[in-house]
Amino acid sequence: MHAPIGPGIHEPVPELPEAETIARQLHAGLAGAVVSSVRVQRADILHGDPRPLAAVIRRRRVEGVTRRAKRVQVQLDGGVMLVFRLGMSGRLTLVPRAAPVEPHTHVCIRFRARGDELRFRDPRRFGGVWCLSGREAYAGRRMGEVGPEPLTLEQSAFAAILKDRRRSIKSLLLDQTLIAGLGNIYCDEALFAAGIHPLTPAGALDGPSAQRLLRAIKRTLNRAIDANGSTLSDYRRPDGLDGSYQFSHKVYGRLGEPCRRCRVPIEKLTIAGRTTHLCPVCQVGRR
DNA sequence: ATGATTTCCTGTAGGC
DNA sequence: TGCCTACAGGAAATCA
Structure with a gap:
């Protein structure tokens, strides 16, 4: 497929262009979808609103998916936003529900009347998910401010x-x-x-x-x-x-x-x- | 205050 | 074959 890119170098990183590509594809695939259920495998990668994620985003509609810095932002109705920071090894995939769940899959989100689901996977866990709803003042890690695009x-x-x-x-x-x-x-x-x-x-x-x-x-x-x-x-x-x-x-x-x-x-x-x-x-x- | 260094974490590859 | 070590790095924390 692709050869290693140099001695000892095999673990590159989602930067701006990769985040932009992911955001565009997810926007095309998810806009309008309504969240039906949520599975959080690892709670410690989740930050922001301290309530259970499902309670905050269930039944909310995806208004759009955008990028800011290296982050992928899923805007939901009601002013709720899911921000995915991919860190080094983070991946967001939209796959059939029946697809095998790969190791280190931390969050899965399903949508009403659809056969697929959004999965967040991050073996190294340098990334994370922030649920921003206006009630995230003190829960989990803070998401730092970033400079201009x-x-x-x-x-x-x-x-x-x-x-x-x-x-x-x-x-x-x-x-x-x-x-x-x-x-x-x-x-x-x-x-x-x-x-x-x-x-x-x-x-x-x-x-x-x-x-x-x-x-x-x-x-x-x-x-x-x-x-x-x-x-x-x-x-x-x-x-x-x-x-x-x-x-x-x-x-x-x-x-x-x-x-x-x-x-x-x-x-x-x-x-x-x-x-x-x-x-x-x-x-x-x-x- | 500034900038350099360390830390977190896992998968992979190379050495023996 | 398998164990061990080094290395990759985003971003926060820590050090000088």
């Missing part, structure tokens, strides 16, 4: 985020409170596309570099969305088919392979505790 971010706002920051541009881009939705894969891809070294202090980027970077971020994300995301080991679309953006990766998971621009081997280093792939020749600006 990169796809609609203006250049001036981006420049303000970078200004005077001494931390590396890579760690800044991963900070969800500053910009929402970028993860390790698309950070590396965007920095390569912009020709910027990931260790460059964010505030040291000049105007043209910052402009190049934001454009590269938008282009990278949009292309990945068009390809239905990257399918690696963990991420799958709700319909079970694969995305294809992994075939477009220029640096991520290509340690030791030749740069597609200059043929020099791709290198990796660790920034903010995360593996970072880069071309040492094409990406400049480190200081």
Whole structure:
């Protein structure tokens, strides 16, 4: 199906394009459906409204499914929203009720007059489900605030985020409170596309570099969305088919392979505790 | 205040 | 064959 993407690297992550793909497919498949029953296998992945989930969402209608940052949001009538944070290994699938339930399936939601059900599975449990109803003030983990969406971010706002920051541009881009939705894969891809070294202090980027970077971020994300995301080991679309953006990766998971621009081997280093792939020749600006 | 580091958790792969 | 260890990382917590 798909080969491992590099030595020791087999567990990539649903980032913005994957969450967008999931949200679009679930919207197409679920809009208008009415919740009939709920099974919660693990209560500790559920946060927000402290009441039993079934009591809150049963008989509510799905108004739509949207994305915010890397989160998939199922809007129900009555002002109730289910927010799925996929973490690293989270998957949302819409499958026939009779389909075998895979291990680490934590929540299943059925709908009236339908033969399928929505399943949330997350082996590593870095993700979770938030039931937001207006009564979630103190129950479970809080869901942190996130920064602006990169796809609609203006250049001036981006420049303000970078200004005077001494931390590396890579760690800044991963900070969800500053910009929402970028993860390790698309950070590396965007920095390569912009020709910027990931260790460059964010505030040291000049105007043209910052402009190049934001454009590269938008282009990278949009292309990945068009390809239905990257399918690696963990991420799958709700319909079970694969995305294809992994075939477009220029640096991520290509340690030791030749740069597609200059043929020099791709290198990796660790920034903010995360593996970072880069071309040492094409990406400049480190200081 | 800022940014770097650690922690949570499981599946997979590589070494022996 | 099977045990053991290292590693992947989003985001919150902790440290310097």
